[in-house]
Amino acid sequence: MKQVFDVAIIGAGHAGLNAVKEVRKLTDNWVLINGGPLGTTCARIGCMPSKVAIHLADNFQSRRRFERYGIHGADALALDQTSALEHVRDLRDTFVDLVLANTTDEMDDEHLLEGYAEFIDAGRLRVGDREIRADSVIIATGAKSMVPSPWQERFGDGILTVDTLFEQESLPKSVAVIGLGPIGVEIGQAMHRLGVDVTGIDHGKQLSRIPDPEVNRAAIDILQREFPVWLGHESRIERCDAGFRVYSGERVAEVEKLFLAVGRHPHLGPLRLERLNVPLDPHGVPMHDPETLRIGRLPVYLAGDSAGGIASLQMAAEQGRIAGYNAVHRRPRRLARKTPMAILFTDPNIALVGQRWDTLDHDRTAVALQRFGPVGRALIMGQNRGVLRVYADRRSHRILGAAMIGPRCEHLAHLLAWAIECRLTVERTLEMPFYHPVIEEALQDALLELDKELSTRRQPKRFALFGRRTATPTPAGA
Amino acid sequence: MKQVFDVAIIGAGHAGLNAVKEVRKLTDNWVLINGGPLGTTCARIGCMPSKVAIHLADNFQSRRRFERYGIHGADALALDQTSALEHVRDLRDTFVDLVLANTTDEMDDEHLLEGYAEFIDAGRLRVGDREIRADSVIIATGAKSMVPSPWQERFGDGILTVDTLFEQESLPKSVAVIGLGPIGVEIGQAMHRLGVDVTGIDHGKQLSRIPDPEVNRAAIDILQREFPVWLGHESRIERCDAGFRVYSGERVAEVEKLFLAVGRHPHLGPLRLERLNVPLDPHGVPMHDPETLRIGRLPVYLAGDSAGGIASLQMAAEQGRIAGYNAVHRRPRRLARKTPMAILFTDPNIALVGQRWDTLDHDRTAVALQRFGPVGRALIMGQNRGVLRVYADRRSHRILGAAMIGPRCEHLAHLLAWAIECRLTVERTLEMPFYHPVIEEALQDALLELDKELSTRRQPKRFALFGRRTATPTPAGA
Numbered sequence: 015m016k017q018v019f020d021v022a023i024i025g026a027g028h029a030g031l032n033a034v035k036e037v038r039k040l041t042d043n044w045v046l047i048n049g050g051p052l053g054t055t056c057a058r059i060g061c062m063p064s065k066v067a068i069h070l071a072d073n074f075q076s077r078r079r080f081e082r083y084g085i086h087g088a089d090a091l092a093l094d095q096t097s098a099l100e101h102v103r104d105l106r107d108t109f110v111d112l113v114l115a116n117t118t119d120e121m122d123d124e125h126l127l128e129g130y131a132e133f134i135d136a137g138r139l140r141v142g143d144r145e146i147r148a149d150s151v152i153i154a155t156g157a158k159s160m161v162p163s164p165w166q167e168r169f170g171d172g173i174l175t176v177d178t179l180f181e182q183e184s185l186p187k188s189v190a191v192i193g194l195g196p197i198g199v200e201i202g203q204a205m206h207r208l209g210v211d212v213t214g215i216d217h218g219k220q221l222s223r224i225p226d227p228e229v230n231r232a233a234i235d236i237l238q239r240e241f242p243v244w245l246g247h248e249s250r251i252e253r254c255d256a257g258f259r260v261y262s263g264e265r266v267a268e269v270e271k272l273f274l275a276v277g278r279h280p281h282l283g284p285l286r287l288e289r290l291n292v293p294l295d296p297h298g299v300p301m302h303d304p305e306t307l308r309i310g311r312l313p314v315y316l317a318g319d320s321a322g323g324i325a326s327l328q329m330a331a332e333q334g335r336i337a338g339y340n341a342v343h344r345r346p347r348r349l350a351r352k353t354p355m356a357i358l359f360t361d362p363n364i365a366l367v368g369q370r371w372d373t374l375d376h377d378r379t380a381v382a383l384q385r386f387g388p389v390g391r392a393l394i395m396g397q398n399r400g401v402l403r404v405y406a407d408r409r410s411h412r413i414l415g416a417a418m419i420g421p422r423c424e425h426l427a428h429l430l431a432w433a434i435e436c437r438l439t440v441e442r443t444l445e446m447p448f449y450h451p452v453i454e455e456a457l458q459d460a461l462l463e464l465d466k467e468l469s470t471r472r473q474p475k476r477f478a479l480f481g482r483r484t485a486t487p488t489p490a491g492a
Numbered sequence: 493m494k495q496v497f498d499v500a501i502i503g504a505g506h507a508g509l510n511a512v513k514e515v516r517k518l519t520d521n522w523v524l525i526n527g528g529p530l531g532t533t534c535a536r537i538g539c540m541p542s543k544v545a546i547h548l549a550d551n552f553q554s555r556r557r558f559e560r561y562g563i564h565g566a567d568a569l570a571l572d573q574t575s576a577l578e579h580v581r582d583l584r585d586t587f588v589d590l591v592l593a594n595t596t597d598e599m600d601d602e603h604l605l606e607g608y609a610e611f612i613d614a615g616r617l618r619v620g621d622r623e624i625r626a627d628s629v630i631i632a633t634g635a636k637s638m639v640p641s642p643w644q645e646r647f648g649d650g651i652l653t654v655d656t657l658f659e660q661e662s663l664p665k666s667v668a669v670i671g672l673g674p675i676g677v678e679i680g681q682a683m684h685r686l687g688v689d690v691t692g693i694d695h696g697k698q699l700s701r702i703p704d705p706e707v708n709r710a711a712i713d714i715l716q717r718e719f720p721v722w723l724g725h726e727s728r729i730e731r732c733d734a735g736f737r738v739y740s741g742e743r744v745a746e747v748e749k750l751f752l753a754v755g756r757h758p759h760l761g762p763l764r765l766e767r768l769n770v771p772l773d774p775h776g777v778p779m780h781d782p783e784t785l786r787i788g789r790l791p792v793y794l795a796g797d798s799a800g801g802i803a804s805l806q807m808a809a810e811q812g813r814i815a816g817y818n819a820v821h822r823r824p825r826r827l828a829r830k831t832p833m834a835i836l837f838t839d840p841n842i843a844l845v846g847q848r849w850d851t852l853d854h855d856r857t858a859v860a861l862q863r864f865g866p867v868g869r870a871l872i873m874g875q876n877r878g879v880l881r882v883y884a885d886r887r888s889h890r891i892l893g894a895a896m897i898g899p900r901c902e903h904l905a906h907l908l909a910w911a912i913e914c915r916l917t918v919e920r921t922l923e924m925p926f927y928h929p930v931i932e933e934a935l936q937d938a939l940l941e942l943d944k945e946l947s948t949r950r951q952p953k954r955f956a957l958f959g960r961r962t963a964t965p966t967p968a969g970a
Binding site: 056061062065066069070073074076079080082083084085086087088090091092093094095096097098099100101105108109112326327328350352353354355357388390391393394395396422424425427428429431432433435436438445446447448449450451452454 | 539571574579910
């Protein structure tokens with residue numbers, strides 16, 4: 015068995031597999047080390063199964079519109095949770111198989127090593143009883159759902175996370191979703207629609223990290239029509255006959271299970287990173303160059319969820335490619351900064367694009383607010399709740415960012431992200447083609463509002479050249 | 493009553509109303525003349541009611557996925573066509589009211605004149621027994637569904653068009669949809685899903701004017717899974733006991749009603765345009781400058797569907813604004829050419845963007861084909877039939893156009909249209925942000941394929957500088 019490699023990649027997730035793709039362009043002398051089941055986070059427990067559950071839940075939910083459409087008999091529809099969860103697992107297994115078929119299934123024992131790796135030093139790893147030497151090492155070990163240890167110890171039997179939810183034979187009757195970040199909100203709504211009595215709880219006042227106050231308010235309002243959303247207080251938990259009693263401020267819910275979505279942390283424990291003698295951040299992540307992904311001057315790289323930061327498949331792929339490339343090249347490639355985009359696949363979708371509300375210079379930002387209420391296509395779909403906010407720079411007239419909750423916003427988010435990435439102004443974006451009747455027209459209306467605001471502001475600015483400004487512009491929409 | 497106006501606008505549809513908006517910025521001395529019921533084509537019979545019917549039909553159709561998802565009882569769902577049509581009319585009336593409330597409802601008798609106008613000469617109109625003089629006239633009289641007169645005479649009682657369909661109390665048991673352009677295909681699929689026994693017939697071999705052969709083939713294949721689609725033969729009709737017998741080549745269908753969608757023609761008859769002494773095209777449309785919309789040297793302008801061309805609300809609005817502006821200004825504005833986009837709101841969507849297959853220079857075009865089959869999000873939605881084709885210029889690497897049938901393609905069409913409008917290359921478009929798991933990733937995959945093809949072709953081209961080219965590139969995908 016070979017002991018010396020050009021590159022060792024730890025973790026066969028999406029980042030690790032993309033790193034392998036880059037490495038093998040230059041050398042065949044690499045090894046991929048994977049502990050635990052094969053398959054990416056995305057396919058096994060992340061994006062894919064959750065979106066299947068959401069899609070299924072939204073389909074079941076659509077029965078509520080049926081009577082209005084003249085479709086009778088919706089009352090007789092019943093969801094068999096066991097079959098529903100089986101469908102989720104079936105499709106999940108398909109996705110896992112698709113991933114494996116094109117990657118690890120094709121690797122021989124020389125290249126794929128099953129087991130957990132730990133560092134001996136920067137160039138040596140121990141995997142079981144084997145010792146491996148590698149010129150470069152790529153850490154791509156992913157992340158794990160965090161469960162605070164006091165809760166794990168006392169309530170562990172009642173705790174579900176996204177890592178375990180889809181393994182259940184059936185869903186609990188009632189659940190407290192603790193943590194209303196993206197995962198909590200998506201899964202909370204899906205469970206509610208699948209028939210679970212859901213109470214959503216978060217210590218913060220923002221739903222799912224939405225910094226824009228208008229969109230945050232709209233999102234809370236829309237979700238609260240479906241299930242209770244309790245914000246602003248830490249959760250306290252105690253056992254009771256029914257299962258658990260969860261307190262949030264003065265409110266209390268009795269639930270059968272706890273769904274914890276209080277964050278996912280880099281899964282670095284088994285690696286013994288302290289042996290690298292590099293500074294670690296509070297989550298145990300080694301300090302590294304965020305562009306080259308290299309840890310200090312060591313030939314060790316971090317990629318994907320194990321590098322911390324926002325979990326994203328596209329980011330994991332890109333970081334994997336960069337780390338893989340840099341592991342076998344002298345001249346490093348750097349991660350290009352793209353317009354950030356975050357999408358929640360709730361119904362309606364929630365999305366953030368570009369600059370966030372809390373980082374805007376409000377004195378030089380124009381803000382448009384467009385409700386989906388009067389948008390033709392949204393009315394047609396019977397899904398016209400929501401609001402779109404678009405931010406533009408008063409001087410350059412460039413679109414800076416947007417926040418939104420509304421139907422099909424995942425697609426508006428892409429359009430806006432591309433417009434921002436291309437540095438388009440409001441005026442130029444209005445020259446882009448729009449069809450009819452489409453949800454994109456909500457964006458067109460928001461841009462028309464911005465255009466009006468930006469052009470009326472032009473006049474006083476010109477006059478200002480000849481005299482003292484009489485009024486200071488106030489932050490719009492603040 | 494006033495007889496002399498700066499501008500007379502004939503037709504209170506979307507084009508006419510937008511013309512008014514421009515005109516009234518400069519003068520209050522205008523009159524809007526409208527024959528027939530108020531309300532735009534879009535709201536009354538076009539985009540809106542058809543999309544409501546499609547949405548409703550798609551919702552009813554979704555029951556077929558329910559059993560797979562563990563949702564039991566779908567067999568008991570039943571559609572009450574009368575209620576369904578009422579829902580369509582209710583929502584349609586809402587849209588009409590919304591249009592009227594912001595426009596004609598606010599006009600007084602001096603500005604809004606009900607009746608059909610005819611030209612006496614370029615500066616004079618007769619409306620009923622009134623004669624009106626106007627310095628400029630804008631024709632915005634819309635279009636009408638065409639029914640060949642021999643059919644109208646012999647089978648008129650059995651003919652439905654989009655102008656009359658939504659007025660029915662119930663739907664026929666069976667219908668032959670004659671003409672499979674955009675309207676025929678959209679309405680045909682919707683009627684089928686609402687329980688009508690539909691046979692689709694067109695004399696051409698392209699479904700809905702799709703010039704790309706791969707996408708055309710996929711579209712025919714997908715639609716034929718739902719109802720028979722007979723292409724390539726003229727329809728012949730005769731009466732029979734059941735209603736009508738419709739022949740297409742050697743095939744024959746017996747149907748209760750005929751739905752005709754063989755085109756919509758400019759509605760210019762009552763205007764007596766021959767009195768303007770200008771050349772008319774075969775549809776009776778006066779020759780006019782397609783950019784300024786002016787008819788010859790006369791102070792008469794054409795806008796919207798009455799100008800011929802592809803019907804589109806956004807185009808009608810823009811033409812209305814241009815005609816309105818030019819009617820009151822010396823220096824004309826010109827219609828800016830935008831990247832063309834056509835979307836069919838079938839399920840799955842069909843869309844054409846940018847340059848069409850039949851206008852490409854295939855020697856210098858690279859073509860990517862991406863099926864929706866393996867696209868993660870499409871699999872999740874259980875809607876993974878379809879194909880996306882993207883065309884790029886081999887020299888500049890710019891995206892030229894695309895054709896597609898697939899889930900959520902209306903949104904891919906917008907992204908692609910914007911990328912083409914911004915003259916993005918394939919490489920630059922790949923730098924745009926993509927989320928996961930989204931339908932947009934189908935586009936990402938198509939672009940990756942194009943990028944590969946364009947970069948492998950780069951090598952021989954460089955060598956070609958130093959010697960004779962050894963091979964002529966063949967049209968890709970031809």
